[in-house]
Amino acid sequence: MVNPKIHAVTERIIKRSKQTRANYLAKLNKAKSEKVHRSALSCGNLAHGFAACSKQEKGILTGLNHSDIAIVSAYNDMLSAHQPYETYPAIIKQAVSDTGGVAQFAGGVPAMCDGVTQGQPGMDLSLMSRDVIAMSSAVALSHNMFDGTLMLGICDKIVPGLLIAAMTFGHLPTVFVPAGPMPSGLPNKEKARVRQQFAKGEVGKDALLEAESASYHSPGTCTFFGTANSNQLVVEVMGLHLPGASFVAPNTQLREELTKAAARQVTRLTQQSGNYQPVGEMINEKSIVNAIVALLATGGSTNLTMHIIAFAKAAGIIINWDDFADLSDAVPLITRIYPNGFADINQFQEAGGMALLFKELIGANLLHQDVQTICGPGLDKYTQVPTLKDGKLVWVDGPSVSGDDEIIATVEQPFKPDGGLRLLAGNLGRAVLKTSALRPGTEVVKAPAIVFEDQHDLEKAFKAGELEKDFVAVVRFQGPKSRGMPELHKLTPPLGVLQDKGFHVALLTDGRMSGASGKVPAAIHLVPEALDGGLIGKVKTGDMILLNGETGELTLLVDEQELANREQAHFQAYSEHSGMGRELFGFMRNNLSGAETGACSLFSEEL
Template identity: 60%
Template sequence: MTADSRIAAVTARIVERSKPTRERYLDRVRAAAAKGPHRAVLSCGNLAHGFAVCSPSEKAALAGDRVANLGIITAYNDMLSAHQPFETYPALIREAAHEAGGVAQVAGGVPAMCDGVTQGQPGMELSLFSRDLIAMAAGVGLSHNMFDAAVYLGVCDKIVPGLVIAALSFGHLPAVFIPAGPMTSGLPNDEKSRIRQLYAEGKVGRKELLEAESKSYHGPGTCTFYGTANSNQMLMEIMGFHMPGASFVNPNTPLRDALTREATKRALAITALGNDFTPAGEMIDERSVVNGVVGLHATGGSTNHTMHLVAMARAAGIVLTWEDISDLSDAIPLLARVYPNGLADVNHFHAAGGLGFLIKQLLKQGLLHDDVRTVYGQGLEAYTIEPKLNSDGTVGRYEAPDVSHDPKVLSTISEPFQANGGLKMLTGNLGKAVIKISAVKPERHVIEAPAVVFHSQHDIQDAFKSGKLDRDFVAVVRFQGPKANGMPELHKLTPPLGVLQDRGHKVALLTDGRMSGASGKVPAAIHLTPEAAEGGPIAKIKDGDMIRIDAVTGTVEVLVDKAEFDTRQPVVADLSENEFGMGRELFAPFRLAAGTADTGASVLF
């Protein structure tokens, strides 16, 4: 058990709050698991279709329910750098499954879009909803009822949360997540950011910008900054879905392939046909979810997970709230400095000791639950390792160091970079929001300035270019929530707001939209709920209203006389431009059904 009373208290209240939904969920999982290997319930015609392309020996094995069949859910496409390496994984997994005496089949593919490509484009309005679509697509693949366990191939922003929701919806099956790893280091992230700001100021052209971006994003693997994709990988490891040490090994290396083979064999070993049955729905519990939140804070991870973790937990009947996340942040020190919270990238983080070192430090202080189930079959202590390749080509694991290999990137529990995780919930007369301050200088943790209201991130860019924003202000960007336009990330705001802040202005952002894991040095109160499209208070703000964003006291307020503010009618925006083009018309049912940001912005829960 965790020794820290604050972690224990938050865990206990999550358990108590979740009892009704968690008990119903576990009843369903156990009822499904009790039916045993499911191919036995298939008719001969069903089964013949299911293994028509298998070899004669595989058909014989699957016909008799003696051999485990592993379902592969893959998010492969060769446009996403992070997912391109998955092209060769099915063959590798089938080979490893055969070596272990099992069978593996690709159960289905799921869509995987690149937020990097769609930033600032109409397609970005599909991004958040793609998470729930991915969960449903994976569900279609697994619904064939042919499988004893599943492995999930996914890395990036909405893909992993969607796959987790699917894995927990099929919680009677063991689930192992197999990553592809980060690309090798390219142009340093701070240099890339500098070029972006110069471009925003008109000091360099598109040619120089594209050259810098291409040197940063240059090969197969995850983008190397610590955004949502790499936060996903951290979560899968600290929550026990990965094999120990798997998260940040580069693609197309012998160690990466060895980890994939090992994960395949482990997935086959933990089915109901063996003696170590580990169904995903039983394995993941309230302690696992709390461990994920702790890891998010300790690494300065993505603000997107204030929605994704909530939705993932709900798939297992666990009710996680923003208050839980914020209270845990107060208890968890920041141990990693990875861009945008520092100059290093995830390769430097891994080389400094990586997740093995970080988990070891957190366990030392009692800040994690060690007594959890994992796909590896042991508690989190087994994850305090560094992976290496043995001479026989298998994975070797060696105890993580007690001293960081690079204290500027990864620090000890006794000398953290800051006392808390820097991810806080804000409340006030505007509703609820979240703010990430791990990369924000302390003197900017409180901003009070007049509002300048926008209904589009492009309008801010135009105002910046025309010189209308050279002053103190809070940019209020509304009608960016799930129901308005699918809640796209607003990264186009980062360069102009950063430039204005560097010029000495008090600048902040207030929005019902998202900024994701790349939230950086500008204070940003994001995910504000209720959103403007539902008539939330943000829809009543006028240009010139004083806004106070206080990350110290945890408040977000409009400083207008209450009586006057209450009499204002919320603005109603024309959102017709968001309804068609680039597939947006297909997602109209999602916009209508979407939940609030603090409940996961999901159409499923």
């Protein structure tokens, strides 16, 4: 039986989602077919669908006896994490062919890198790219040719977008195919040190570029525990990866054999296989709770507090921040991976990785075991690790004891008794605070506000020496509707420098911080945002603000009558809506929901 607190949250979600989930499952059942889906196509439709196929493939697809598997890929060779996907389609097509079926490259989706766009105009498109990816995937799957899907994606908005699409096409079995992290480079602690030296003017751009290039240096996912690696963890815990597939290095034989196995596995889940597992039925409320529990137990990215809400909603499941906060109270922090520690994801893998994490969480009754995965019912298979034996892929029992107890702890002796995610609430609204990476004594800040309406203004004030004091940086008009909710990770080095000098500093924003942030207390994703009339729009420089990560209080300490007489600040940055493609996204920006409902443009509030 799962932990009583986790059970209570799960039941609350099931009750809240009763009607929307029922509506979703009814839609899914309507889309099901007892035959291969392409049997509904006319001769002209089908001829177009396989015109470019080989004679053998045309024979298979005409026969209607074997599966046609869609490949949806976020490949491009600028993103280090996605560059390995270049060779995957050929590998997948051969593996599916060996089962008697056909795989077709159904469509590519855009994939941008937040590491490239941090502090740049293109970052304003980052969050909205998730919804574009979901829609692009829908276009790829709209031909109704396919009986199953292989989703190839890793990074920040890509996996959530692919998940929204997978849930939308929930009648199709779906397997996610990872590519793995790059080898460890310059330690993350050293990279952060050089960034702060640069912020203080102690080193120049040459030294900074050298450090960054030594950290991000080869194909594969960035090795810190940001949104990309948090995505991989969440997908595996929901049972959409093969066991242990998340963090195997790219361009290795084991990685290639896992890719072949994923291709074969999806054919075993199609209608024709006799073991039909539509992904929309497989992923349910318990699967989503498991994902949140694992995210909290590892101190994962705060971006997932929006993304999980969005892709759960695509499956008719309604999640909110109260669920995250209550689960955080029930789940201990048992890993230390940068920014919550000094280890990187490869060191986590070496210390026991996902198999050990599963064992710890299952053993403590912190995960629902009565769930379906692409490998069948339950999660016990995920306590195993993939390996090669005589050149063949097999799974063996994973470790039961941590290889490094400074990276993976036990539930009985965790790094922190809670999951390190705090819901803040008060007259300013509701916000998320990641406490897992905060130093002792930094969780409570009571200080005067300094108001900025552009992150670059804060950088300028820092360089001018105007921030050598205690303060709460209020960076507003960064929310979904105002700018598209860009990440403000460029603010981490200057605020970190001030914190190291002994000043009590914090950040309050209706924008986002990177999944790699955490050293400075940051109340982020604030709702309502300034453009929606949130009280943050009335804050003036000098106003006292209390940000209390211990009690969850977020209060503007100004007399209510004074606030009632103040005018709301007006968003003046309309020029920020043009250039670098931003002018094309006005329709989407205007329709984004608040952060607590996923900052999503794709669903009505009623679903």
